[in-house]
């Protein structure tokens with residue numbers, strides 16, 4: 001890193017970092033046992049929440065320079081925020097991390113390829129749903145045209161890094177462009193309306209994972225929700241926010257707030273833990289913009305995860321059944337640590353007849369997916385995943401249930417990596433719930 | 445700064461990946477859980493075996509390089525701040541439980557074993573290791589031994605010292621010695637085991653410990669008693685002990701502490717009471733039944749406004765966990781949280797609580813109090829802001845008065861957190877100059893070059909305690 005870069009970063013740390021929040025950490029270490037990178041690094045303080053906060057503070061205090069090692073420590077963080085609910089002092093670690101990363105990325109020249117990838121993804125792709133559909137369409141072409149077979153057989157895939165190779169294998173068969181474009185905007189339940197909700201479709205969920213979104217709206221209809229799906233909505237901006245692209249994240253937040261405030265609704269429903277948590281955080285993201293602050297708060301207060309609304313409306317009392325099998329649940333970090341939703345999925349899964357719910361050890365510990373972490377910090381990510389797979393295997397589960405697309409792909413990757421594809425599957429919770437519902441209530 | 449040559453030498457002993465000298469690494473090992481103390485080491489070294497510890501220490505002794513042993517860095521007395529630079533010696537690779545001996549009721553472990561893990565391992569065999577510092581989920585056995593840590597169960601079961609039977613220690617000259625052993629009785633020579641317990645890394649490095657275990661008590665009951673005034677709660681404590689009942693736990697929390705703990709734990713703690721006692725008794729069912737009945741009536745006789753019993757073990761555990769978060773939870777109120785550890789004879793607990801309140805008022809500082817009331821060990825905690833120099837002066841004065849009062853009541857300046865750098869300037873209050881000198885000569889005998897954790901335990905000059913920033 002160049003000296004001028006370091007100086008600029010240091011200065012902006014001094015101007016922008018929330019010093020009271022940094023001081024709020026009393027360095028007790030209560031967060032250490034919950035931090036996956038601290039554990040997997042063999043207990044290295046530089047990869048612990050306490051260490052990272054101390055580094056940020058030392059940069060502000062001018063005690064150290066923001067050099068490569070400081071950046072490394074922050075890069076290694078999963079952003080899983082498992083350190084937050086266990087912190088008695090209530091340190092908002094996630095906000096500190098986001099601010100620090102934003103400053104570093106905005107001021108540091110990155111290598112050209114990294115720059116290109118970031119630009120293409122963060123500015124060219126995610127903010128534009130049409131382009132997401134286009135790309136997903138291309139993947140679909142690749143999967144359906146026979147190209148995939150050729151690519152796999154020819155050994156061409158070997159040219160990609162290991163994590164990419166595996167990713168290619170586990171990506172679900174994506175929907176056709178046509179079905180992605182014809183999305184319903186208003187749905188009514190067949191039963192009396194109990195709640196009016198808006199559905200936050202999500203960029204990945206509404207393309208690659210389209211069937212899961214369809215399952216979500218079906219379940220909402222069963223429990224009596226009238227659903228609107230505002231057309232003007234955009235990607236939540238989480239990937240940007242967590243990767244130091246705060247400006248982009250803010251503009252997407254504004255677009256979403258505007259898109260949803262027109263609708264008269266009780267809740268805004270999400271089915272991706274990562275998106276939901278970021279939507280909840282809009283009020284923090286826009287706290288310094290007076291004309292948006294209050295609107296963001298109203299928006300954030302309406303966010304609810306699908307499992308939470310299902311429990312509220314009694315879906316766990318419906319008759320649900322599966323073949324005799326063991327199921328286990330992998331928490332979505334942000335759903336658990338930020339949205340504090342962790343009892344509801346377990347309650348729903350435990351109510352399925354025939355299936356036996358077995359809790360895995362450390363179910364709340366990150367699976368290592370963490371946005372694009374598994375692509376950029378592959379080694380640590382795979383180490384974390386290996387631990388996770390050990391725990392899932394110990395439950396003897398046939399089905400691993402997740403609540404976020406990133407976790408879902410990562411668990412599929414874990415299954416593939418362990419060579420267990422014929423004995424184990426990873427599913428999104430709504431897909432399993434729909435399966436259990438339809439199994440118990442076969443369509444007439 | 446470590447010379448290249450020195451780095452190479454250390455690398456040759458412990459391997460490249462176990463010597464860290466980056467600025468970031470030095471910073472994250474420059475502090476512990478003690479506010480206002482920070483100093484950069486020159487390197488962080490993680491030996492993989494006791495013999496590597498010995499080689500590193502021997503070499504440091506030859507070169508007169510300070511060695512600061514470090515467990516999990518949760519101590520509250522600036523015990524691991526590398527005040528004079530040198531090497532931070534991590535115990536992270538020495539983390540094995542070596543043996544659980546069910547015939548002799550002992551466990552032998554390396555120093556880096558996590559306290560809670562050790563407890564759970566012995567409990568799986570129906571055995572019990574009682575010392576349970578609130579930091580047990582994070583702390584290491586080596587740290588516990590060197591601070592002689594106490595915990596919620598200290599009243600009935602004693603502190604770490606009461607469970608250390610034998611040690612393997614690397615002395616500053618690199619020699620390895622063994623003290624004590626799996627023996628119920630042993631009077632061969634000086635009791636070095638006891639000397640090393642609570643020695644705060646100033647005499648040698650502990651590389652193995654044999655600890656005493658006891659059978660797991662049959663049952664346990666948990667009571668919460670609420671009070672309208674703090675002194676009534678404190679009186680209850682003295683009364684329970686005077687009635688010849690020794691509960692396993694007898695903890696005190698004042699209202700502001702209960703409020704922040706509830707803020708964090710959200711388990712429905714009674715935030716309307718001015719003071720709360722958490723009382724537990726364990727043992728044979730019949731005895732527990734009888735003691736608890738007696739405790740309930742003592743609480744009521746002493747103006748408890750409400751007394752309730754935990755309905756399940758899960759509820760009781762939630763209460764204990766909440767209590768353990770007290771210190772860190774208080775930190776959410778103000779930027780700087782300075783906690784004290786003054787301890788008085790149990791009979792003086794009500795007087796001490798009263799004195800703390802008076803002193804806080806006199807100096808106009810905000811002090812919350814919680815602690816192991818049954819042990820006479822309170823943690824008056826001052827909520828302040830280190831950036832406010834004027835207030836920090838008053839905090840300083842208030843704590844000085846608290847120490848003097850504690851000692852005047854027959855107490856001590858620290859019950860369980862150790863002297864470290866933080867309380868070194870006050871050690872003479874408890875020991876007198878001659879007492880400090882006697883200890884200094886012990887230190888001199890073991891560590892003539894003063895390489896082991898220098899700047900701890902003994903104050904060099906008369907500097908102030910809380911306002912220092914190294």
Ligand SMILES: Cc1cc2nc3c(=O)[nH]c(=O)nc-3n(C[C@H](O)[C@H](O)[C@H](O)COP(=O)(O)OP(=O)(O)OC[C@H]3O[C@@H](n4cnc5c(N)ncnc54)[C@H](O)[C@@H]3O)c2cc1C
Pocket residue numbers: 027028029476477512513514515516517518519520523524535555576577578579582583584585586587588589590591592593594595596644645646648649650651768771772860861897
């Ligand atoms: C929130 C909180 C609650 C706490 N509650 C309690 C409590 O209830 N009771 C209590 O007594 N304490 C308590 N403490 C203080 C602290 O946790 C204890 O002192 C604990 O024993 C320290 O363990 P550690 O592994 O973190 O040791 P460290 O802090 O790393 O080290 C402590 C001392 O031991 C030395 N040391 C460590 N390992 C070795 C070794 N192998 N050989 C030689 N010297 C060594 C160090 O040099 C240092 O002097 C609390 C602390 C916090 C932050």
Ligand code: SF4
Pocket residue numbers: 024025026027028029030031032049050053083086087088089090091772775
């Ligand atoms: S983040 Fe919270 S739990 Fe972790 S060291 Fe700081 S105060 Fe303690």
Ligand code: SF4
Pocket residue numbers: 034035036037038047048049052076077078079080081082083084093
């Ligand atoms: S966000 Fe996760 S990885 Fe990062 S410091 Fe917190 S617990 Fe560790």
